[in-house]
Amino acid sequence: MTIQIDLTGKVALVTGASRGIGAEIARVFARAGAHVFVNGRNEQTLQELCSELGGNAEPLAFDVCDPKAIKEAFQKLFKQTKQLDILVNNAGILDDALIGMVTEAQVERTFATNTFSVLYTSQYGSRLMQRSSRDSSGNAKGGSIINVSSIIGRVGNHGQAVYAGSKAAVIGITQSLAKELAGSGIRVNAIAPGFIDTDMTRTIPEDKYKERMSSIAMKRIGTPEDIANTALFLASDLASYVTGQVIGVDGGMLI
């Protein structure tokens, strides 16, 4: 039996979609028929991705660190579509330092990007979803918020207290919103990627890279597509009874 996931008629927003995991999620969603708003800071990069995806995607450039910009972006979505079915909070940064060398700026930037943005987009996104998640009889049709956390947010890691804290908070936000929004038919889940081949992980020093690779039971680095496929499942009706979960996509990685 072939199961095809069809997101036709769904409207999605993917933050941090300029490259890596976010871009791949946008590709997979667009291929499944969703209309995807791709977010990033660089309009031109977003335009290039949208050209690749054809008519199923359009750019929505804003800085996730700026609550005012988030508000304005959602007001634009409200005016334009009045619909949002899927929100993927993927935008994130990694900035490692030993605790004695962590700067205030590092803490603020990391939490603004990885954590606070999730709260603000979920706030406006869930309000939009509550509209589009009801059919004409007022019954919940369902929306899906997918937060990209990290294996580091679950188990922590040496030199990554700030990143781990920001991603652990995403799990708390996910589980709380799952409870708060379930009655509106909105599911909220998180994905906790392991070691994934992206620009972000390519900056890791060679010895650390080898160490991480040796900790993966499946003996290969993960791909953005591995994460995108899980996001596709969570966005789809196949996951219609799944909420408040954190799905590890890490090839059996141990830290």
Next chain:
Amino acid sequence: MTTERLKVVFAEALGLPAEKITDDLAYNSIKEWDSTAHMILVAALEDTFDVMLDTDDIIDMSSVAKAREILKKYDIEC
């Protein structure tokens, strides 16, 4: 003075008869207007008047009169 249109939105969102919707009706003063109902009310106002409200305005919307004052900021007379 609460207009008919605003009154209807409030009445439907809070599940109250229209005659109970007066300018001084306040958030959390009756069991029908709790925080859950408040978000339903906001959605109804946004749908009716085609506007997405700021979070600060949602928090400030403490009465029917205040709702009308806030909507005025968005050029909505009601």
